[in-house]
Amino acid sequence: MAAFVAKRLLSAIGVLAVLAGVMFLLQQVTPADPVHAMLGANASQDKIDAKKHELGYDKPVLQQYANYMTGLLHGDMQMSLRTRRPVTTDLADYLPATIELAFYGVLMAVVLGGALGLLTAARFKGSGALRVVLVGFASMPVFVLALLGILLFYRRLGWLPATGRTAFTDFKGPTGFLTLDSLLAGRMDIFGDALWHLILPAFCVAIGPAVAIGRVLRSSLVGVLGTDYVRTARAKGLAERAVLFRYALRNSVGPALSMTGLQVGLMFAGVVVLESIFAWPGIGFYTVQSIPRTDFPAIAGVTLVLGAGYVLVNALVEIAQAWADPRLKLA
Amino acid sequence: MAVAEPYLSPLAMAPRTKRAWGWTTAVRRTSIVDRVGMGAAIGVTVLAIITPWIAPYDPNVPVGPSMSPPGSGFLLGTDEVGRDMLTRVLYGMRTSWFSAFVVILSGVIIGGLVGLIAGAAGGWLDNVLMRITDIFLALPGPVLAIAVVAALGPSLQHTLIAVMIVWWPFYARIVRGEIWALRSRPHLEAARLAGVGSARRAWRHLLPGAVPALVVTASLDVGNLVLTLAGLSFLGLGAPAPAPELGAMAARGMPQLLEHPWIPLVPGFAVFFLAFVANLAGDGLRDLIGDR
Numbered sequence: 001m002a003a004f005v006a007k008r009l010l011s012a013i014g015v016l017a018v019l020a021g022v023m024f025l026l027q028q029v030t031p032a033d034p035v036h037a038m039l040g041a042n043a044s045q046d047k048i049d050a051k052k053h054e055l056g057y058d059k060p061v062l063q064q065y066a067n068y069m070t071g072l073l074h075g076d077m078q079m080s081l082r083t084r085r086p087v088t089t090d091l092a093d094y095l096p097a098t099i100e101l102a103f104y105g106v107l108m109a110v111v112l113g114g115a116l117g118l119l120t121a122a123r124f125k126g127s128g129a130l131r132v133v134l135v136g137f138a139s140m141p142v143f144v145l146a147l148l149g150i151l152l153f154y155r156r157l158g159w160l161p162a163t164g165r166t167a168f169t170d171f172k173g174p175t176g177f178l179t180l181d182s183l184l185a186g187r188m189d190i191f192g193d194a195l196w197h198l199i200l201p202a203f204c205v206a207i208g209p210a211v212a213i214g215r216v217l218r219s220s221l222v223g224v225l226g227t228d229y230v231r232t233a234r235a236k237g238l239a240e241r242a243v244l245f246r247y248a249l250r251n252s253v254g255p256a257l258s259m260t261g262l263q264v265g266l267m268f269a270g271v272v273v274l275e276s277i278f279a280w281p282g283i284g285f286y287t288v289q290s291i292p293r294t295d296f297p298a299i300a301g302v303t304l305v306l307g308a309g310y311v312l313v314n315a316l317v318e319i320a321q322a323w324a325d326p327r328l329k330l331a
Numbered sequence: 332m333a334v335a336e337p338y339l340s341p342l343a344m345a346p347r348t349k350r351a352w353g354w355t356t357a358v359r360r361t362s363i364v365d366r367v368g369m370g371a372a373i374g375v376t377v378l379a380i381i382t383p384w385i386a387p388y389d390p391n392v393p394v395g396p397s398m399s400p401p402g403s404g405f406l407l408g409t410d411e412v413g414r415d416m417l418t419r420v421l422y423g424m425r426t427s428w429f430s431a432f433v434v435i436l437s438g439v440i441i442g443g444l445v446g447l448i449a450g451a452a453g454g455w456l457d458n459v460l461m462r463i464t465d466i467f468l469a470l471p472g473p474v475l476a477i478a479v480v481a482a483l484g485p486s487l488q489h490t491l492i493a494v495m496i497v498w499w500p501f502y503a504r505i506v507r508g509e510i511w512a513l514r515s516r517p518h519l520e521a522a523r524l525a526g527v528g529s530a531r532r533a534w535r536h537l538l539p540g541a542v543p544a545l546v547v548t549a550s551l552d553v554g555n556l557v558l559t560l561a562g563l564s565f566l567g568l569g570a571p572a573p574a575p576e577l578g579a580m581a582a583r584g585m586p587q588l589l590e591h592p593w594i595p596l597v598p599g600f601a602v603f604f605l606a607f608v609a610n611l612a613g614d615g616l617r618d619l620i621g622d623r
Contacts, residue, residue, distance in 0.1 A: 015469045022475070026482035132364060135614070139606035141558050143565050143581055144599035147588055155589055269473030273562050277585065287477065291567050296482055303478040310471040 005319055012315045017069075019307045023300040024068050028061065030296050037081040037294075077304070078297040082290055087301035091283060095305065096176025097165055098282030102264075102271055102309075104198050105205030109267075110260060112210035117217025117256065118244065121225065138211045142270040145204045146277045153200060163279040166194050201278045205270055209263035217256040224248045254321055261317035268306045361618050368611025369619075375608055379425040388415040390422045390575040398591045408593050410584065416593070420601045423577035426570075427605055430491055431556040435549050437495045442502025443538075443545060449503070450510025451533035461507060464500040472497035473559055480568040487570040490563050494556070505548050509541035516540075543620050550616040553609035561602040577602045 035051050036043070043051075052058045056067055071078070077087035120130060154162040161167075166178055168190045173181020179198070182190035224230065225248055233243045275284030283302045290298040361369075378385075388394045393413035394405075401408040407416035449460040479493035513519065514537070522536050563569060564578025572579075577598040584595035 012469075015466055018466050019470055019475075023478065026478060030482040031484055132611075135610050136607060139554055139558070139603055139610050141561050141565075141578075141581075141599060141602045141606070143562070143578075144596070144603055147581070147585070147592075147595055147599060150588065151592055265471035266473060268471050269477070269559070269562055272474075272477065273565055276566065276582075288566055291477075291481055291485070294481065294484065299478050299481040303474055306474045307470055310474070311469060314469065 001323070004322055008315045008318055012311045015311050016304075016308055019304060020069060020072055021065075023304060024065055027068075027296055027300065030294070034078075034081055034297065038079070038084075072304070077301040080290070080295055080298045080301075082293045082295040082298060087297050090286060090298065091301055091305055094281060094283045094286045097280060098271060098275070098284060100177045100179065101198065101201055101205065101275070101280060101282060102267065104202040105267060105271070106209075106260070106264065108202050108206035109209040109213060109263070112206060113213025113217060113256070113260075116210060116214030117221060118249075120214065120218045121221035134211055134215065137207055138215075140207070142204055142208065142273050143277060145207060146201070146274055149200045149204060150277075160200050161197050162200075165197050165281060166190065168193060201274050201280055204274055205267060208270065209260070209267055212263050213256050213259050216259040217252060220252040220255045221248060224252045250324075254325060257317055257321055257324075261314040264313045265310050268310065357619060361615055364611060365615030365618050368608060368613075369615040371608040372612035375424070375428060375605065378421070379428045382421045382425045386418040386421045388418045390414065390419045391573045398587065398594065400591070401593050401597075407597050408591075410580070410594050411587060411591075416597050419575040419580060420577070420598055422575040423580060423598060424601050424605060426487070426575070427557055427560060427577055427602065430487070430560050431553050431605075431609070433491060434494050434498055434556055434560075435552060438498040438502045438552075439545060439549050441495070442499035442504075443506050443541075445499070445503040446506025446508075447510060447533055447538055447541070450507040450514070451529070451537055453514075457507075460503070464503045464507075467497065467500035468504065470497075473562070476559075476563060477566065477568065480563065485568045485571065487574070487576070490560065490568050494559065494563070498556070501552075502545065502548065505544055506541050509544050510537050513537050513540045547613075547617045547620055551610070551613035553613060554606040557602060557606045557609055 035048055035055065035057060039047060039051060049058075056064060059067070075088050077091070079085070080087050080090055083090055116134070120134075149160075150162045153160040171178070171182070171185075171187070171190055173185060175181055175184075178194035179191055182188070182194060230243060230248055233247050234240075238247075271282070272284035272287055274280065275282045276288040279285065283305065287299060287302050290302075358366075391414065393409075394415050395409050395413050397409060397411055397413040399405055399409045399413075401416070405415050405417065407420060410416055410419065445460050445464065449457040449464075476490075476493040476497050479496060480489050483489040483492070510533075519532065519536055522532050527536070560569075561578035561581075564576045565582045567579065567582065569576045569579050580598035581595045581602075584598070587594040588596075
């Protein structure tokens with residue numbers, strides 16, 4: 001097992017090194033010149049040359065690449081052209097909000113997807129109509145879901161807030177995760193408020209992945225429910241619930257798990273869109289502000305962080321699968 | 332001397348399909364939902380082609396009072412500067428639909444070629460190509476696409492290029508898997524013994540077998556692509572300002588959400604409609620071809 005884990009983590013690091021290389025390449029081809037952007041349009045040629053020298057942009061490309069990679073290893077993601085602060089500092093400010101949203105989103109997606117899979121695998125009338133409803137949800141753009149949610153739950157019913165993370169804007173905690181910090185501080189009012197603000201965005205993040213997870217879980221469950229050992233379990237008089245949860249589910253979660261890992265990638269794109277709608281102060285919001293200013297170092301930083309998250313999650317999923325089913329270690 | 336080449340069509344290779352293909356087979360294999368979906372997909376394609384002739388107005392010119400609600404002389408209302416929403420949505424759907432097809436086509440061609448070469452050649456070439464594919468697959472595609480467009484500068488062409496870059500590896504994996512499974516089939520050995528060269532074996536004897544899986548995958552993918560492209564456009568990564576793109580229209584209409592909800596919602600529903608039709612039609616095509 002240790003060797004398997006080491007192998008997976010090593011390949012994850014390799015993939016991230018390639019991603020960093022791609023970001024460096026993109027930075028070379030981008031027409032937006034960082035030095036011009038930093039100094040403004042009226043800077044003299046001397047000043048530009050001096051700045052280029054200071055930042056190492058006049059060095060050979062290979063040496064720039066080496067500098068870029070060593071910088072990354074030391075946590076240096078260059079300066080944002082828009083905020084004029086190190087991208088690493090910016091990300092540290094914005095990342096906790098995104099992680100919190102993504103965490104609750106994944107949680108909700110797994111619970112909803114599991115429920116969907118279990119419900120639809122059990123045979124009942126009207127499953128054809130349910131299929132159309134599921135396809136409908138899978139076809140819904142996240143931004144439409146968010147806009148409809150705001151119209152219904154904020155405008156019409158007034159049950160949920162439309163934007164932001166919390167009404168307690170001056171509350172600061174050690175981790176940056178509001179739901180955790182408020183609990184640590186014993187402030188139940190802030191905890192409730194943070195959850196209140198999380199419901200709608202997290203639901204919008206979760207719905208697409210939930211449908212995908214549910215569909216995969218359903219098809220593997222249907223397969224497992226037709227096997228001989230399930231028939232035996234039923235024949236010896238076990239309750240259907242025990243058959244489903246103790247016998248069938250264990251052998252069906254594998255594909256659903258890998259689907260969860262894959263969906264995290266799509267989810268990140270959804271998170272970027274949703275943060276811009278809900279004014280959620282995370283790295284998606286940061287990205288959307290960086291795009292019109294062609295602040296490439298900032299976008300590269302976000303891509304690297306999200307890429308690292310995705311690669312890490314998928315490595316963990318594979319490890320979890322190998323732990324659940326030791327045969328996978330040989331593959 | 333030319334040796335008669337043993338050739339099996341993919342239909343003949345598919346198990347349990349001895350019956351001739353015809354209308355009855357198509358009807359028996361598909362549900363009513365499938366047929367409605369496929370019909371709607373054809374309808375949308377026709378609509379996208381004839382948009383310039385049927386759209387009532389110019390998409391980029393104000394034609395009435397701004398923000399008139401749907402039905403007030405304008406079927407879907409007008410936007411914040413008085414342009415006709417119906418016209419703009421029709422043009423936006425045209426762009427989305429064709430863009431999705433262009434990207435799918437590039438994915439099928441690039442991924443198909445890579446998969447075919449890897450699967451047919453085997454050995455070190457297979458290893459190298461599939462390692463590259465795996466690395467691309469291990470990265471979050473949509474996020475990488477955002478970075479590529481941001482680096483190249485926002486425009487529709489750049490968005491399509493970015494999505495093409497992240498989209499092909501999936502197809503390479505599928506085609507390579509199919510080809511690998513076909514390699515050990517007897518008809519390939521027969522072809523080899525008949526003296527058919529390796530390139531011709533790959534093209535005429537391996538590739539046709541991978542086509543059904545490729546078609547099914549591609550058709551199920553159109554909906555995802557419509558959604559991904561709309562998301563990028565929503566983030567401001569599509570064509571610049573006045574162009575009628577559905578995602579960008581929804582994003583720019585967002586400030587009107589509470590007062591004039593149709594301005595952001597109508598383009599959003601159009602995206603939903605396209606993805607829904609594409610997904611139903613994809614399911615239908617899968618049932619029709621009868622693969623997996």
